[in-house]
Amino acid sequence: MTRLALPRHTEQQESNQSQLMHGLHSLFAETTGSPIQNAFKKRGSHMPGSASKEVPEDERQQLFARLKTQKRQGPAVMYLHVPYCANHCLFCGFYRNKWTEDSSAPYTDALIKELRMMADTEAGQSAPINAVYFGGGTPTALHAKDLARLIREIRYLYPLAPDCEITVEGRIFHFDDAKVDACLDAGANRFSTGVQSFNTRVRQRMGRKASGEEARRFFEGLRDRNRAAIVCDLILGLPYQDDEVWHNDLQTVIDLELDGVDLYTLAVFPGSPLSRSIEKGKCEATRPLPEQGLMYQHGLEFLDQHGWRQLSSSHWGRRTRERNLYNGLVKSGSDCLAFGSGSGGNLNGYSYGVTGDLAAYFDQIENGLKPLSRIQAQDPLAPALNELAGGIENMRLDLALVEAAHPLAGGFKDTALQLLENWQAAGLIEGSAVIKLTTAGKFWHQTLLTNLKLALRHHISLQPS
Ligand code: SF4
Incomplete structure (x- = not known):
């Protein structure tokens, strides 16, 4: 397995890095024992801290x-x-x-x-x-x-x-x-x-x-x-x-x-x-x-x-x-045209839902309206988050593509380095330029994705505004 090389940091970067490490430690995996059985105590959730913005009714x-x-x-x-x-x-x-x-x-x-x-x-x-x-x-x-x-x-x-x-x-x-x-x-x-x-x-x-x-x-x-x-x-x-x-x-x-x-x-x-x-x-x-x-x-x-x-x-x-x-x-975040009561889709930078209330659904269709229950402006980070999701889904994540997907994602690989080293040590990922999921990593893929999304948000929160 290729080990990841630590980058050199300026003083400010080192201070940021120390704040970040404090936050990232909660995303680390257990490095002893069988990774497929005990790398994490529970599975990650699908939507960690989305910053999408609700459009008024x-x-x-x-x-x-x-x-x-x-x-x-x-x-x-x-x-x-x-x-x-x-x-x-x-x-x-x-x-x-x-x-x-x-x-x-x-x-x-x-x-x-x-x-x-x-x-x-x-x-x-x-x-x-x-x-x-x-x-x-x-x-x-x-x-x-x-x-x-x-x-x-x-x-x-x-x-x-x-x-x-x-x-x-x-x-x-x-x-x-x-x-x-x-x-x-x-x-x-x-x-x-x-x-x-x-x-x-x-x-x-x-x-x-x-x-x-x-x-x-x-x-x-x-x-x-x-x-x-x-x-x-x-x-x-x-x-x-x-x-x-x-x-x-x-x-x-x-x-x-x-x-x-x-x-x-x-x-x-x-x-x-x-x-x-x-x-x-x-x-x-x-x-x-x-x-x-x-x-x-x-x-x-x-x-x-x-x-x-x-x-x-x-x-x-x-x-x-x-x-x-x-x-x-x-x-991986493609546009999705959604139809039917309880459905949800994405279109041109917005996500939307169709009401799950059947009576309201029939009523609004009868009146020629899309029976919307919500519209949200997608999270500004969506292109980078979608690259993360698509890479984990394909079991092969290129962090250069994540960095290229959003200006604020630049430098994320350096920021996440110690987290990735921990996951390598735990037997969840391997590789350097492109990260590949091991069998244990595939089992914990949802947790890895959740934690990478949290790490990306953390990386952005530490950048000067
Ligand atoms: S309750 Fe309905 S949606 Fe759920 S598994 Fe059974 S058939 Fe499928």
Whole structure:
């Protein structure tokens, strides 16, 4: 491993450096023991101290109307949210509305109206859209004909790139052959399904309706059509998921010859059904963080042995069909046109949210308004923060690009040097000009990103104003 060379400092720099070190020490990792198990005591959060600025409610519509008249530049994605679920899965913090069969047509009509409001504008038309993602909730709860008309409408209204990735996320329950074929015929080319585990007991205890065997048959049916990239999500650390269950989950993904897999570590949301159930002793505890680290390591090594390529810290592809385009672009800060109740996007230096209140959503769409719940001027540091996020997502961070992304980020590498040396000593990163994440670094990637963002803010706070 290349060691990082310490730079020489002036007196003022040394004084700043000492203040900084005081702050940065809290971001250091444990350098003894197994890094994947104990480098940090807990995981970092997604949004450490954002400096984005809220636009007052009475100015939102006017501002959004102006943003629509501006050209987009660079790669962009589109996100559509379907905020309904058949039931609240025990581990999930994203449940919003109970699905009923008569929700499909009115919600699809509203989404199509919302899509049309932006289609014929500069923001809608000025540059290609590289990836479209239907997320939720449960997009595949929508009826076959509604899924088809949504996908067709997007392809008709917006300038999708010729190689645009069009993903429909869903769950096995509800997702029948007619819906699969309707999506494919309309132009979807990727399915991402949250299976979480193929073990029937684990699935049922987490509120999943289909058995492990039904889940396997479902994926075989998708795979055998050979018309789209097939991706499944596994969660590691679930209650009742011992090492044998975890190994079998991984083996099942290999045997099914899917195109992609996500390995997510379980996050228990405070107040979620899972946390309440564990507190009341109705459910086994989740696997502790050090054990989750070992489960991740086993997953990474097992997929590697079977020739799968790691595309991000949590995502693998088997063949070139799987590109993981949407996730890569959105995590590195590309513009994102967002539609649907509960969605959120970015456009020309602002981030915005669409209301999660369904009644308000329908009402405002009916009145021809974008149902905005917030608009924020993006953090002035966003270009540098996005470089950090994109680099960590790619497991390969070039700090020269971070420094070049914002004038105030200049010199950040020198400032962060002792932090980076600590992480090297802890076995989380390696390399010098370009930092590469080790297996342990990949497991702790969210914490590394959070801490780098905090270090960058600290670096800027120490500069003369
Ligand atoms: S895991 Fe998916 S289907 Fe289950 S509650 Fe969460 S969003 Fe809904």
